[in-house]
Amino acid sequence: MEMANVIGLILIFGLVLVSAFYQLSAFIWSLLIGVGLIGVTIAGLFSPITLIVVWSIYLIAALFTNLNLFRQQYVIKPALNFLQQQMPSISATEREALEAGNTWWEKELFSGRPEWKKLFNTPKPTLSDDEQQFLDNQVEQLCNMLDDWQVVYEERDLPKNVWDFLKKEKFFGMVIPKQYGGLGFSALAHSTVVMKIATRSISTAVNTMVPNSLGPAELLQHYGTEEQKSYYLPKLATGEEMPCFALTAPEAGSDAGSIPDKGIVCRGQHNGKEVIGIKLNWDKRYITLAPIATVLGLAFQLYDPDHLLGNKENIGITLCLLPTSHPGVEIGTRHYPMQLAFMNGPTRGKDVFIPLEWVIGGEKMLGQGWRMLMECLSIGRSISLPALSTACGKVTYRYTGAYARLRRQFNTSISSFEGIEEALGNIAGYTYMLEASRLMTAGAVDLKVKPSIASAIAKYHMTEMSRTVISHAMDIHAGHMIQSGPRNFLANLYIASPISITVEGANILTRNLIIFGQGAVRCHPYLLKEVELISAANPNIKELDRVLMSHVGFFVSNLIRNIAYGLTGGRLIFSSIKNKRIRQYQKQITRMSAALALLADTSLMLLGGSLKRRERISARLGDILSQLYLASAVLKYFYDNNKPNSDVDYVCWSLQNCLQKIQIACDELFNNFPNKWIGKSLSWIIFPFGAAYLYPKDKLHKDIVKPMLEPSDFRNRLTQYCYVSEKENELGFRLEKSLSMMSVIEPLWKKLMQAVKSGVVSQKLDWQERLNAAQQAGVITADDARLLNEFEILRSEVIKVNEFSFDLKQVIA
Numbered sequence: 149m150e151m152a153n154v155i156g157l158i159l160i161f162g163l164v165l166v167s168a169f170y171q172l173s174a175f176i177w178s179l180l181i182g183v184g185l186i187g188v189t190i191a192g193l194f195s196p197i198t199l200i201v202v203w204s205i206y207l208i209a210a211l212f213t214n215l216n217l218f219r220q221q222y223v224i225k226p227a228l229n230f231l232q233q234q235m236p237s238i239s240a241t242e243r244e245a246l247e248a249g250n251t252w253w254e255k256e257l258f259s260g261r262p263e264w265k266k267l268f269n270t271p272k273p274t275l276s277d278d279e280q281q282f283l284d285n286q287v288e289q290l291c292n293m294l295d296d297w298q299v300v301y302e303e304r305d306l307p308k309n310v311w312d313f314l315k316k317e318k319f320f321g322m323v324i325p326k327q328y329g330g331l332g333f334s335a336l337a338h339s340t341v342v343m344k345i346a347t348r349s350i351s352t353a354v355n356t357m358v359p360n361s362l363g364p365a366e367l368l369q370h371y372g373t374e375e376q377k378s379y380y381l382p383k384l385a386t387g388e389e390m391p392c393f394a395l396t397a398p399e400a401g402s403d404a405g406s407i408p409d410k411g412i413v414c415r416g417q418h419n420g421k422e423v424i425g426i427k428l429n430w431d432k433r434y435i436t437l438a439p440i441a442t443v444l445g446l447a448f449q450l451y452d453p454d455h456l457l458g459n460k461e462n463i464g465i466t467l468c469l470l471p472t473s474h475p476g477v478e479i480g481t482r483h484y485p486m487q488l489a490f491m492n493g494p495t496r497g498k499d500v501f502i503p504l505e506w507v508i509g510g511e512k513m514l515g516q517g518w519r520m521l522m523e524c525l526s527i528g529r530s531i532s533l534p535a536l537s538t539a540c541g542k543v544t545y546r547y548t549g550a551y552a553r554l555r556r557q558f559n560t561s562i563s564s565f566e567g568i569e570e571a572l573g574n575i576a577g578y579t580y581m582l583e584a585s586r587l588m589t590a591g592a593v594d595l596k597v598k599p600s601i602a603s604a605i606a607k608y609h610m611t612e613m614s615r616t617v618i619s620h621a622m623d624i625h626a627g628h629m630i631q632s633g634p635r636n637f638l639a640n641l642y643i644a645s646p647i648s649i650t651v652e653g654a655n656i657l658t659r660n661l662i663i664f665g666q667g668a669v670r671c672h673p674y675l676l677k678e679v680e681l682i683s684a685a686n687p688n689i690k691e692l693d694r695v696l697m698s699h700v701g702f703f704v705s706n707l708i709r710n711i712a713y714g715l716t717g718g719r720l721i722f723s724s725i726k727n728k729r730i731r732q733y734q735k736q737i738t739r740m741s742a743a744l745a746l747l748a749d750t751s752l753m754l755l756g757g758s759l760k761r762r763e764r765i766s767a768r769l770g771d772i773l774s775q776l777y778l779a780s781a782v783l784k785y786f787y788d789n790n791k792p793n794s795d796v797d798y799v800c801w802s803l804q805n806c807l808q809k810i811q812i813a814c815d816e817l818f819n820n821f822p823n824k825w826i827g828k829s830l831s832w833i834i835f836p837f838g839a840a841y842l843y844p845k846d847k848l849h850k851d852i853v854k855p856m857l858e859p860s861d862f863r864n865r866l867t868q869y870c871y872v873s874e875k876e877n878e879l880g881f882r883l884e885k886s887l888s889m890m891s892v893i894e895p896l897w898k899k900l901m902q903a904v905k906s907g908v909v910s911q912k913l914d915w916q917e918r919l920n921a922a923q924q925a926g927v928i929t930a931d932d933a934r935l936l937n938e939f940e941i942l943r944s945e946v947i948k949v950n951e952f953s954f955d956l957k958q959v960i961a
């Protein structure tokens with residue numbers, strides 16, 4: 149081919165790339181490329197054959213994209229049938245779940261071009277003075293009162309004084325507005341209170357969090373009638389009424405939309421009068437607080453066979469509140485979730501008649517229950533489980549880090565063994581990610597967002613991160629945390645891990661079905677609109693054509709951007725971050741956002757409605773979206789803390805970890821793509837030079853472990869609101885104290901060990917004799933010896949485990 153021809157083609161191809169990259173409108177790109185072609189033609193760069201081929205392609209494409217009426221009539225209309233078959237069918241309950249809540253930053257990530265400024269400019273989540281005081285006083289006081297061994301193993305319930313304190317200080321009314329007698333706290337405060345309690349007693353945290361998360365108070369606030377709000381909210385705030393909410397039934401767990409529990413509209417007696425009401429039958433299980441509830445929130449399917457309310461027979465899922473003292477309500481027996489002490493149990497009722505005014509929101513909310521639950525679920529999932537998960541991170545960061553430094557094997561602190569360092573590094577990095585994600589997700593709720601997808605991401609990934617963290621911590625403590633007893637501060641957090649994994653949408657379902665399934669429909673810039681237009685009784689062809697053409701433009705633009713990003717390694721992507729190391733990562737996050745947009749579109753095109761059944765494809769796409777979200781949370785946390793140097797290694801570790809997880813998800817997706825060649829092509833486009841992201845390097849891992857092992861401002865910030873006991877006989881206190889002595893003790897210890905090694909102090913001597921001999925030999929002073937001895941006593945207390953009488957009824961030591 150002649151040189152001039154090649155130059156001409158490069159020029160035109162460049163214009164095509166620019167048009168697609170910036171997603172120019174059909175008219176503008178036609179004009180731009182048309183002018184380019186005229187220029188190239190006049191300059192005589194093209195040979196006659198190239199001229200004919202290039203102009204023909206251009207004219208077909210330009211006419212197709214600009215002649216709207218022609219395209220609508222001869223392409224879109226005939227293709228409608230095919231499109232209807234391709235589109236996922238959406239049932240009524242699915243639609244309500246999909247439409248519940250709103251989208252937020254996830255939508256930016258899905259767009260392939262996240263506008264970082266939007267995220268960084270959202271206000272930093274901050275506690276008010278009242279909230280801060282509550283944490284410093286009431287929550288601290290509560291934690292001082294709590295003894296988790298007593299709660300879980302001795303009383304199997306909270307002691308009465310703890311219940312009374314929780315009620316008196318309105319812990320159950322954190323989300324209830326002040327006008328109804330509650331504390332009116334922000335989501336951030338709610339999350340922080342639950343988290344701090346969980347660092348002391350997980351059972352107490354669960355009992356406290358449930359009335360504040362998905363349940364009567366939240367539902368009443370959003371949907372209750374004024375009468376219901378005025379009656380119940382003040383009583384719920386003071387704990388005079390104890391609520392529970394019952395959705396789950398033996399045959400309807402994850403598939404809660406299919407609950408068999410029934411309500412039939414009928415006439416009946418209430419307060420001595422005949423009224424229209426509902427006859428209820430239910431059999432629910434796993435209900436937190438049910439055994440002690442005074443007010444029961446119930447979800448059931450409502451039917452009106454006699455048309456007492458209107459024409460509709462099957463009204464749909466409805467929610468009501470009924471006093472547990474009402475005749476026929478069965479509560480009181482307990483389940484025993486992992487032998488923890490929070491209240492959980494079944495509830496049943498047979499032919500229980502209730503008046504219509506007990507329906508939450510009254511008659512107008514009949515049949516609206518599923519939407520109400522889905523909307524409130526996104527709020528609950530953004531707060532409670534992220535709070536519990538972050539508590540695991542904080543406890544293990546603070547105390548397992550300290551323990552690893554203190555525990556010696558082979559005369560060396562175990563924290564210096566590389567194997568332990570690996571486990572510690574994971575705790576350190578994930579704790580940073582947990583705190584960042586907690587703040588960003590609770591912060592979104594305070595911005596009045598009901599983040600349906602972000603909350604599912606937070607629920608799934610944060611509970612999984614906490615499972616990882618707690619397992620690493622157990623490995624580091626080894627026998628020390630295997631032995632039960634008052635000295636064991638990890639066992640209950642470890643035991644509780646599967647509970648968080650199961651509740652509020654079990655994790656496998658959340659990962660495989662919800663995150664991408666819901667995310668694609670809600671976050672994709674065109675998909676939901678397309679589904680609506682295509683499934684309409686009389687599709688609006690003009691609008692459908694407009695949306696489809698925009699979608700094609702979006703796809704082509706993402707394809708071109710991925711090719712460009714792949715070939716340049718994303719180096720030319722704009723980043724506003726000054727720190728050189730972090731800037732590189734931010735570019736890669738943007739690059740992977742473009743990759744997600746391309747992968748999602750290709751999967752949707754190829755699989756259409758069957759993507760719902762291809763859960764493992766959906767899960768991997770969801771993993772990419774999730775890791776992008778978690779990475780964004782880390783960047784936001786870094787920004788909100790004014791980009792401190794102390795955080796740089798942590799940010800790099802977290803982002804590297806997210807990118808590596810994205811790499812794994814992408815590779816698995818390419819390998820299992822329904823069409824092998826498309827899978828391979830996507831892999832070549834996105835990663836033309838092979839895998840781009842590896843696991844964080846050992847050196848980086850080592851660097852993030854260091855701040856765990858000594859007292860520092862950074863350690864205090866990351867573990868802020870982790871309860872630190874001031875009781876001298878508690879492990880937390882001892883660990884803190886020993887760690888604070890380490891900088892003085894370590895050099896003395898080394899001197900002493902050196903003296904033993906060199907024979908100045910005999911190896912045969914016991915500890916006290918060694919100290920004396922070292923003093924006499926002038927190796928250490930009397931003060932040094934006293935300090936070393938004090939430290940050794942403390943250290944030996946730290947490593948002790950409990951002993952019990954033979955029948956295990958009495959703690960002996």
Ligand SMILES: Cc1cc2nc3c(=O)[nH]c(=O)nc-3n(C[C@H](O)[C@H](O)[C@H](O)COP(=O)(O)OP(=O)(O)OC[C@H]3O[C@@H](n4cnc5c(N)ncnc54)[C@H](O)[C@@H]3O)c2cc1C
Pocket residue numbers: 392393394395396400401402403433434435436437485492647650651652653654655656657658660661763
């Ligand atoms: C301690 C505790 C407290 C609870 N508190 C309450 C409460 O207060 N109120 C209330 O109403 N409920 C409560 N629940 C119920 C909880 O919400 C359910 O346990 C949860 O929804 C899962 O239901 P299931 O246990 O029946 O599991 P199943 O639904 O039987 O699920 C079993 C497994 O299958 C997976 N799975 C199911 N469907 C799919 C799918 N389509 N694709 C992929 N995987 C799938 C799940 O992820 C899970 O791993 C509580 C549960 C526990 C354990």
